[in-house]
Each structure stands twice: as C-alpha cells, then as structure tokens.
Amino acid sequence: xxxxxxxxxxxxxxxxxxxxxxxxxxxxxxxxxxxxxxxxxxxxxxxxxxxxxxxxxxxxxxxxxxxxxxxxxxxxxxxxxxxxxxxxxxxxxxxxxxxxxxxxxxxxxxxxxxxxxxxxxxxxxxxxxxxxxxxxxxxxxxxxxxxxxxxxxxxxxxxxxxxxxxxxxxxxxxxxxxxxxxxxxxxxxxxxxxxxxxxxxxxxxxxxxxxxxxxxxxxxxxxxxxxxxxxxxxxxxxxxxxxxxxxxxxxxxxxxxxxxxxxxxxxxxxxxxxxxxxxxxxxxxxxxxxxxxxxxxxxxxxxxxxxxxxxx
Amino acid sequence: xxxxxxxxxxxxxxxxxxxxxxxxxxxxxxxxxxxxxxxxxxxxxxxxxxxxxxxxxxxxxxxxxxxxxxxxxxxxxxxxxxxxxxxxxxxxxxxxxxxxxxxxxxxxxxxxxxxxxxxxxxxxxxxxxxxxxxxxxxxxxxxxxxxxxxxxxxxxxxxxxxxxxxxxxxxxxxxxxxxxxxxxxxxxxxxxxxxxxxxxxxxxxxxxxxxxxxxxxxxxxxxxxxxxxxxxxxxxxxxxxxxxxxxxxxxxxxxxxxxxxxxxxxxxxxxxxxxxxxxxxxxxxxxxxxxxxxxxxxxxxxxxxxxxxxxx
Numbered sequence: 001x002x003x004x005x006x007x008x009x010x011x012x013x014x015x016x017x018x019x020x021x022x023x024x025x026x027x028x029x030x031x032x033x034x035x036x037x038x039x040x041x042x043x044x045x046x047x048x049x050x051x052x053x054x055x056x057x058x059x060x061x062x063x064x065x066x067x068x069x070x071x072x073x074x075x076x077x078x079x080x081x082x083x084x085x086x087x088x089x090x091x092x093x094x095x096x097x098x099x100x101x102x103x104x105x106x107x108x109x110x111x112x113x114x115x116x117x118x119x120x121x122x123x124x125x126x127x128x129x130x131x132x133x134x135x136x137x138x139x140x141x142x143x144x145x146x147x148x149x150x151x152x153x154x155x156x157x158x159x160x161x162x163x164x165x166x167x168x169x170x171x172x173x174x175x176x177x178x179x180x181x182x183x184x185x186x187x188x189x190x191x192x193x194x195x196x197x198x199x200x201x202x203x204x205x206x207x208x209x210x211x212x213x214x215x216x217x218x219x220x221x222x223x224x225x226x227x228x229x230x231x232x233x234x235x236x237x238x239x240x241x242x243x244x245x246x247x248x249x250x251x252x253x254x255x256x257x258x259x260x261x262x263x264x265x266x267x268x269x270x271x272x273x274x275x276x277x278x279x280x281x282x283x284x285x286x287x288x289x290x291x292x293x294x295x296x297x298x299x300x301x302x303x304x305x306x307x308x309x310x311x312x
Numbered sequence: 313x314x315x316x317x318x319x320x321x322x323x324x325x326x327x328x329x330x331x332x333x334x335x336x337x338x339x340x341x342x343x344x345x346x347x348x349x350x351x352x353x354x355x356x357x358x359x360x361x362x363x364x365x366x367x368x369x370x371x372x373x374x375x376x377x378x379x380x381x382x383x384x385x386x387x388x389x390x391x392x393x394x395x396x397x398x399x400x401x402x403x404x405x406x407x408x409x410x411x412x413x414x415x416x417x418x419x420x421x422x423x424x425x426x427x428x429x430x431x432x433x434x435x436x437x438x439x440x441x442x443x444x445x446x447x448x449x450x451x452x453x454x455x456x457x458x459x460x461x462x463x464x465x466x467x468x469x470x471x472x473x474x475x476x477x478x479x480x481x482x483x484x485x486x487x488x489x490x491x492x493x494x495x496x497x498x499x500x501x502x503x504x505x506x507x508x509x510x511x512x513x514x515x516x517x518x519x520x521x522x523x524x525x526x527x528x529x530x531x532x533x534x535x536x537x538x539x540x541x542x543x544x545x546x547x548x549x550x551x552x553x554x555x556x557x558x559x560x561x562x563x564x565x566x567x568x569x570x571x572x573x574x575x576x577x578x579x580x581x582x583x584x585x586x587x588x589x590x591x592x593x594x595x596x597x598x599x600x601x602x603x604x605x606x607x608x609x610x611x612x613x614x615x616x617x618x619x620x621x622x623x624x
Binding site for chain 1: 334336337345349354355356358359384386387389390391392393395396397400418419420421422423424425426428429431432437439440441442444446447455456457458459460461462480483484485486487488489490491492494495496497501504505508
C-alpha cells in the first residue's frame with residue numbers, strides 16, 4: 001500500500017519531509033535556462049527542458065535524505081504539453097530513484113469524471129485489451145468541494161491500485177478560512193470535511209494503522225491541526241506552509257501522533273530555491289542543488305527537534 | 313471580452329446551450345476506435361486519435377447551431393500526454409470553427425499556483441522574451457474551496473486576457489449538498505460562495521451587463537438556482553445536469569434573467585452519445601454525429617420552450 005511504503009521510507013530516512021518540486025522559472029538558475037533555450041529555443045519545450053534539468057539536479061542531491069517529492073502540476077501544466085511531459089519525466093525519474101511521488105494535482109469532479117482523474121494520476125486506463133498508467137504518481141491531492149461523489153471514485157482506485165490520496169481539509173493560505181472555517185452546527189466546515197476523510201479512508205488502512213486517504217492541513221494553522229489530528233486519527237496529514245509561508249517547526253508537533261508518524265511536512269521554494277536565500281547564498285547558482293540538500297537537512301533537523309518520538 | 317463573445321454567439325444561434333465534449337471511450341463508435349487502433353495500436357496514442365476523430369465529427373455537425381463546447385479535461389488527461397494533445401487539438405479546432413471553448417478543468421490552488429493554472433488555460437506564459445498560450449480556452453471552470461487567494465489570480469488573468477471563468481457554486485451531483493448546502497449563519501454555504509462570485513466579478517463586467525466571472529449551478533437544483541440567480545445577478549451561470557443527470561427544461565427558466573440571457577445549459581452524453589439512446593438509434597453508429605446534431609436541436613427547442621424572451 002502507498003501509505004505503508006511512504007511510512008517505511010520516512011522511517012528509513014528519519015525524515016517526515018517532502019520536497020515540493022514546483023519549478024517556477026524564477027527559481028531556475030540562468031545557466032540551466034540558457035542551456036535549455038540554446039538547444040530548444042525560447043519555447044515551451046525549452047522551458048520544459050529547463051525545469052526538468054533543474055528537478056533532476058535536485059532529486060539527485062536529496063534522494064538519500066528525503067523520502068518523497070511533491071511536484072505541483074500547475075507549474076508544469078503552464079508550459080502546456082511539453083511541461084506535462086517534464087512532469088511525467090520527473091515522476092518516472094523519482095520512481096527510478098526509489099522516491100515516493102505525491103502528485104499535487106488538486107483534482108476533483110464527480111462520478112465517472114473523478115474516476116478518469118484517478119485513473120490518470122494513480123490508476124490504469126484500459127485501451128482495447130491493454131492497460132496504461134498515464135501519470136503514475138503514488139498519491140494525488142484531491143479537492144472535496146463536490147462531496148462524496150467526487151472522492152469515492154478516487155478511493156475505489158486507491159483500493160484497486162494500492163495508491164493513496166490527500167484530501168484538502170484546511171489549506172495553508174490566508175483566505176482558506178473564507179469557506180473552510182465557516183461554522184456549521186457550531187463547528188467549522190473543515191472539521192466536517194475531516195470527519196468525512198476519516199470515514200472515506202476507514203477500509204483502506206495499512207499495516208501501520210494509517211489510511212490511504214490522507215488530508216492536507218496547513219502548517220500555518222496549528223490549533224486547527226491539533227483538533228484535526230484527533231478528528232482523523234488514521235489519516236496521514238500532508239502539511240504545506242512550513243518555512244516560506246510562515247509555518248514553524250515548533251507548531252508542527254501537533255500534526256504528529258505519539259508514534260512519531262501521521263504527518264509529512266512539505267517545503268517547496270524553501271528547498272528548491274534555497275540558493276536564492278541569504279542563508280545559502282554561498283552555494284551560488286551553480287550549487288543550487290547542493291543548497292537544496294543543505295536546506296533539506298536543516299529542515300529535517302528542525303522538524304525532528306519538535307516531533308514526538310523523532311527517532312522511532 | 314469572453315462573456316460578450318459568448319453572449320453574441322448565443323444570440324446568433326438563439327441557443328443558450330453548450331455541448332460537453334466528454335469522450336469517454338464507451339461513447340466512441342467501434343468503427344472509429346478500430347481505425348485509430350489500426351493506425352496507432354491499442355495505445356494511449358490510439359485512444360487519443362479515436363477521441364479526437366469522434367470530437368471532430370461532432371463539432372462539424374453542431375458548429376452552425378451551438379455557440380460553445382465544454383471539453384471535460386479529465387476525459388483527455390486519462391489518456392496521458394497523447395490525450396491532452398487531443399484536448400488541445402479539440403480546443404484549436406473549435407476556435408478555427410468559431411466556437412467558444414469552456415475548458416472544464418475545475419482547477420484551483422493558491423497564489424502563484426493558481427496564476428500558473430490560469431496562464432495554462434486562459435492566459436499566456438512567458439519563456440525568455442516569448443509568450444505562449446498553452447491550452448488557450450476561452451473560459452475555465454474553477455473550484456472555490458481555497459477562497460479568494462485561489463480565485464483572484466484567475467480573475468487577474470481574466471482581466472488581462474479578456475477571458476472568463478465559471479466558479480463552482482452548487483454542483484449537480486447528488487452528494488453536492490454534503491458541504492455546499494451546510495448552513496452558515498442561517499444560510500447555505502453555496503449562497504456565500506455565490507456572494508463571493510458576485511464580488512470577484514464586479515469589475516470585469518462586459519457590454520451586456522454580465523461578468524467574466526460566472527458560476528456553475530446544477531440543473532438538478534432549480535430552487536437553489538432561483539435564489540442564486542438573485543444573489544449573483546451579473547454572473548453567467550453554466551448549468552450542468554440537464555438530461556442524463558435528471559434536470560428538466562421546465563426547471564431551467566429560473567436560471568435565466570428576464571433578458572433571456574444569464575445562463576448556458578450543458579449536455580454532454582445526452583448529445584455526444586445520443587446514437588446510443590433508443591430515441592436516436594435509427595442514426596446508427598455511423599450516424600453518431602448526425603444523431604448528436606438532432607439531439608442538440610431537440611435540446612435547444614426544449615430549453616427555449618421555457619426560457620424567458622427566448623427569441624430576444
């Protein structure tokens with residue numbers, strides 16, 4: 001099961017951390033862009049080559065210390081078909097290297113349409129007598145606004161393919177409260193979504209007691225994380241918002257269970273664009289991937305300093 | 313502006329109707345699949361060729377009677393990169409033919425990530441000194457669960473590019489009420505989302521008094537549609553759920569304003585798979601596209617029979 005594999009890799013690396021591969025072009029060093037444009041021109045293909053080379057450099061530097069990556073598909077989709085080819089190449093390369101891949105796709109629709117998204121990202125599609133895994137991530141992020149009709153088709157595919165999802169519950173952004181925090185019967189909406197996450201995942205629980213149906217809860221809202229941790233005891237929580245968005249390691253302890261598991265903290269630009277920060281500037285542009293490695297090591301130490309049973 | 317173009321095409325065809333190009337393989341006649349597999353094998357490329365040929369046949373038959381199409385990207389994404397190439401080919405072909413394209417992508421994220429999705433679907437992305445329109449739809453559907461941080465980047469791109477969005481407010485599926493109908497301060501959540509739609513769209517209003525920021529409200533919930541029509545007077549409403557999902561033309565009058573405008577009703581399988589229904593079976597598989605045309609004509613007549621000022 002995907003959640004078991006994720007847990008085993010977290011235990012092996014002692015790092016409940018995922019690196020967000022969100023290669024905005026402004027994070028990609030000029031020398032990589034120049035080389036890609038020299039080969040492919042200032043085209044979508046050129047941009048796609050640049051982000052792929054950028055990713056590859058980072059993956060090679062973090063593969064032994066980090067269990068998982070989370071490519072944000074919007075950053076690839078914005079370069080059209082060549083961009084999505086770079087997404088696919090990134091997923092495949094991470095798998096070759098043994099990393100878990102969380103596709104941050106935030107898809108969500110209803111019925112057979114949700115099934116199609118699920119097949120695209122974590123399943124297999126039939127063409128005549130053959131089967132294909134189009135994008136082949138291990139996990140996908142999913143939007144719950146359409147209710148159970150939208151989520152259950154994903155859960156069915158999870159069951160069939162031993163893959164997982166993370167459902168958006170309480171997102172890390174400032175305006176996430178606009179709808180998610182509204183009180184329904186005296187409780188915020190995100191709690192109701194959290195309860196549903198618990199229910200949707202109840203019969204896809206793996207060897208460590210965690211479900212294939214996880215949740216996204218922002219590091220920026222630790223008080224809510226504390227409540228949600230209890231509402232969804234079996235859900236692995238994907239926690240964005242650490243670092244650049246303001247989430248602090250000392251606030252993250254509440255997202256973990258007493259077993260030291262139950263959460264994986266994401267950092268994207270804090271890692272992949274570390275070389276642009278004063279703290280890691282000495283690595284220089286050429287050393288962007290080594291800067292990412294150092295930033296990842298620092299992040300792991302920071303998180304583990306507050307995580308219960310960090311060396312479990 | 314995209315909404316003005318849409319309105320002009322609706323007026324010209326007298327058809328507030330959009331055909332959902334959701335080419336599930338089980339809708340695609342065997343002769344089309346066989347031909348595509350003969351050329352490309354039972355591969356993702358073969359499936360993509362089949363859905364593209366299927367679409368092309370339908371587009372050619374409806375182009376003079378229907379103002380817009382709504383390709384559901386999940387149905388293409390499930391065939392990976394070749395599928396998304398068929399999506400792009402479909403969008404481009406519809407534009408060549410002068411149709412408005414609503415990309416049913418239901419994307420939604422925050423900040424720069426939402427910007428990336430917006431650029432991918434309704435905007436232009438910069439690579440070095442060049443600009444590209446990756447998927448180039450006229451409208452995109454957007455999920456509001458993340459709040460204003462997720463929507464405003466789309467609205468900014470709408471403003472810049474004179475494109476539009478439809479925000480999910482009340483979806484057509486049976487479980488849409490699970491979260492959308494929950495009462496917040498005595499009113500259902502979808503009303504709050506509707507109010508926000510009105511606010512988000514307030515400074516991108518076109519020549520006919522409608523905004524580039526529209527809403528999705530299911531035909532299956534006409535009572536709610538009636539309320540939402542008043543909550544968002546300037547929003548064009550994209551109405552799914554007619555036909556196959558159970559929405560009836562007599563219930564749709566409430567989605568229109570007195571000017572006969574303000575809504576566009578979608579049908580997907582009811583049109584594109586009409587030949588599989590008893591009513592249109594005489595067209596046969598070979599006549600699938602002509603069956604689609606007849607089903608579209610019947611749908612237009614059905615909707616107009618109840619629409620206020622239908623010949624405005």
